[in-house]
Amino acid sequence: MKAALLRYAPLLLLALAWEVSARTGLVSTLALPPLSTVVAAWIELAKDGELVTNGLASLWRTGAGLFLAITIGAVLGIVMAWWRPVNVLLSPLVEMFYPMPKSALIPVTVLWLGFGNGSKILLIFLGCMLPVTIGAFNGARSSEQALVWSARSMGANRLRMLWDVVVPSAMPELLNGIRTALALSFILLVSSELIAAREGLGYLIGFLGANGTYDAMFAVVLTVALLGFIADRIYLVLTQRILRWRE
Amino acid sequence: MPGGPLAELAREPSAYRWLRTAGWGFARVFSLVALAVAWELAARSGAFTPYMLPALSAVLARIWSDLVAGVFQRSVLLRRVG
Numbered sequence A: 001m002k003a004a005l006l007r008y009a010p011l012l013l014l015a016l017a018w019e020v021s022a023r024t025g026l027v028s029t030l031a032l033p034p035l036s037t038v039v040a041a042w043i044e045l046a047k048d049g050e051l052v053t054n055g056l057a058s059l060w061r062t063g064a065g066l067f068l069a070i071t072i073g074a075v076l077g078i079v080m081a082w083w084r085p086v087n088v089l090l091s092p093l094v095e096m097f098y099p100m101p102k103s104a105l106i107p108v109t110v111l112w113l114g115f116g117n118g119s120k121i122l123l124i125f126l127g128c129m130l131p132v133t134i135g136a137f138n139g140a141r142s143s144e145q146a147l148v149w150s151a152r153s154m155g156a157n158r159l160r161m162l163w164d165v166v167v168p169s170a171m172p173e174l175l176n177g178i179r180t181a182l183a184l185s186f187i188l189l190v191s192s193e194l195i196a197a198r199e200g201l202g203y204l205i206g207f208l209g210a211n212g213t214y215d216a217m218f219a220v221v222l223t224v225a226l227l228g229f230i231a232d233r234i235y236l237v238l239t240q241r242i243l244r245w246r247e
Numbered sequence B: 001m002p003g004g005p006l007a008e009l010a011r012e013p014s015a016y017r018w019l020r021t022a023g024w025g026f027a028r029v030f031s032l033v034a035l036a037v038a039w040e041l042a043a044r045s046g047a048f049t050p051y052m053l054p055a056l057s058a059v060l061a062r063i064w065s066d067l068v069a070g071v072f073q074r075s076v077l078l079r080r081v082g
Helices: A002-023 A035-048 A050-082 A084-097 A102-113 A117-141 A145-153 A158-195 A201-210 A214-246 B005-011 B014-044 B056-069 B071-076
Strands: none
Touching: A002 A035, A035 A050, A035 A214, A050 A084, A050 A117, A050 A158, A050 A201, A050 A214, A084 A117, A084 B014, A102 A117, A102 A158, A117 A158, A145 A158, A158 A201, A158 A214, A201 A214, B014 B056, B056 B071
């Protein structure tokens, strides 16, 4: 309990500084409404159901895009590491698209798939797939050669070696790549919903900001931050469980 | 047989080695070329409107004309365009 308090003390201090600076007039309430007002607006939004419906729409988009990115990205990375021709053919494409800011694709995805879920899911998929692919690729490439040779000497075929040696070795790097993708998915989700959407937390931020209800807007921004934080914590717990065999 | 795979590689005829290196080099460029060709063909097939998928050649022509007009340079330097 004490450790948790100490750990989150900076957040409590930040909240206190926020409230005091807004209440004392140090910062204009238009630029930064007091935290207590933001919390009250959050409760109102939650009661209205706005937060839940838009939050669920956003979570569905993130979940679907991330699921596709993890599934396809992990397979692609491991296959690239395992078969040289695939690596030679695909690595130039990966190298070319990796540094590209994926938010630049928002107008393209909207043009192709419209304002609905499809364009957001596609954008999150495209943005999150490459970190997963690169994580899986690096992990699979760094698998211990001695283990591969041992498996081969014991008569394991290529697929068996891939499944029993390469995939477990790739797991730590792959999981790191997925964590990066998880953070990216929230960034891409909000930026795409801010620009072109009819529902979702990003849309709600834009809508409330345009209407001048800044306390509610901040409430939604905090909700997104909280969702990202919770998702990351859950992911870390899952990661520790998955990698328990290494200890 | 004396020597391992490295010795075997050293015995490989240099022409064969050169061809193999060139082959892998070609394969590296192939995917980019294939993507460019697929884009151009898809755009010209009529399956997509130019609004949804403009031809790569049209995109490159636009980049060139913007470069010549200085639009790109102004955008890169974050100056006001137009």
